[in-house]
Amino acid sequence: MEQEETLEEENEQSAGTEENAEADGENAAEEDTSMSQKEETEEKTAEEAEIERLKHEAEEWQNKALRAQADLDNVRRRAKEEREKEAKYRSQAVIESLLPVLDNFERAINAAPDNEDADSLLQGVNMVYSQLFEALEKEGLEVVQTEGKEFDPHQHQAVMQVEEEGFESNQIVEELQKGYKLKDKVIRPAMVKVNA
Numbered sequence: 001m002e003q004e005e006t007l008e009e010e011n012e013q014s015a016g017t018e019e020n021a022e023a024d025g026e027n028a029a030e031e032d033t034s035m036s037q038k039e040e041t042e043e044k045t046a047e048e049a050e051i052e053r054l055k056h057e058a059e060e061w062q063n064k065a066l067r068a069q070a071d072l073d074n075v076r077r078r079a080k081e082e083r084e085k086e087a088k089y090r091s092q093a094v095i096e097s098l099l100p101v102l103d104n105f106e107r108a109i110n111a112a113p114d115n116e117d118a119d120s121l122l123q124g125v126n127m128v129y130s131q132l133f134e135a136l137e138k139e140g141l142e143v144v145q146t147e148g149k150e151f152d153p154h155q156h157q158a159v160m161q162v163e164e165e166g167f168e169s170n171q172i173v174e175e176l177q178k179g180y181k182l183k184d185k186v187i188r189p190a191m192v193k194v195n196a
Helices: 002-088 092-111 116-138
Strands: 141-143 156-162 172-177 180-182 185-188 190-195
Touching: 092 116, 092 180, 092 185, 116 141, 156 172
Parallel strands: 156 190
Antiparallel strands: 141 180, 172 190, 180 185
């Protein structure tokens, strides 16, 4: 009987141990589950943070790329404008060097004496002057207008101020030296007398 009681006690103990083992196993499983859920949550949070960081970095690179593209477009536009400007005024240096020649031709024409020999020479000089001026006009050379015009500091250079009747204030009285424009740019202002 004692043996039976001992057996029963051992069975009860082993059953209790099995129950404890099962309970421990369930507790361990629950702990594993809660640990893995925590780890998953932490991984998701870390992944979301990484995604946000990468999105921010991608936006920064996109902004830099857009700025670089805009800078490149500006450089291209400026280069194109400079090429157009160079093409437009490519003959400016040659024309400027020929302006004194035009001045000398005009002086020769205006100073020629009145006799038959001088007339034929004057006619030849006048023809050369006309040909030269026409060639320069084809390149875009224009004379700055002065007669009866109001003084414009962008096109005229006042070298004298006089008081003349029949002229309004600030009106050009006389042209002392011709001025010239190349297309829309004044390359030499006209020297003028201006009424006070």
